[in-house]
Amino acid sequence: MSLCHARIIDGAIKAETLYGIELLNEPWGVEEPVWTTCRDKFYPLGYAKIREYFQQVEESKRPWVTIQNGFRYLFITNKVHEKICFYNNIGKIRRPMSDFINYMPEPDFNSVSADTHAYQCFGSYWNQLAERPEGWSTHLEASCNFHNEVRLIFL
Numbered sequence: 001m002s003l004c005h006a007r008i009i010d011g012a013i014k015a016e017t018l019y020g021i022e023l024l025n026e027p028w029g030v031e032e033p034v035w036t037t038c039r040d041k042f043y044p045l046g047y048a049k050i051r052e053y054f055q056q057v058e059e060s061k062r063p064w065v066t067i068q069n070g071f072r073y074l075f076i077t078n079k080v081h082e083k084i085c086f087y088n089n090i091g092k093i094r095r096p097m098s099d100f101i102n103y104m105p106e107p108d109f110n111s112v113s114a115d116t117h118a119y120q121c122f123g124s125y126w127n128q129l130a131e132r133p134e135g136w137s138t139h140l141e142a143s144c145n146f147h148n149e150v151r152l153i154f155l
Contacts, residue, residue: 023046024067039099
């Protein structure tokens, strides 16, 4: 039994205040071996372990299992320049979200959420944009565009 699970059972933590448990924060899924290990081994095994620990908790109060996308959507290797390009909503190539379509589907998996970090603060493009008059509106537009794409993907 995990300490978190024990604290829920003894009442020190209310299960309904715990949204979820993230299995791993920011794995560098740009590297294919890292991503395949997370996708095919670590995430399914982690999911099973969390469900095992919380099997005595009422199903509606069990924490969600959260997986981090490993930057699969935000980054893609640029073979011409041998560097990583950040998806900036203005034409840079990006990896499709197909890595997450029907990943961990019901009924084998339930209450799974995805965590994605859409940074707009690294690299010369975003840093220089902050100094421009259109900087704020460009950031807002990029965030809204990202939201519109992500909301269509279901785990």
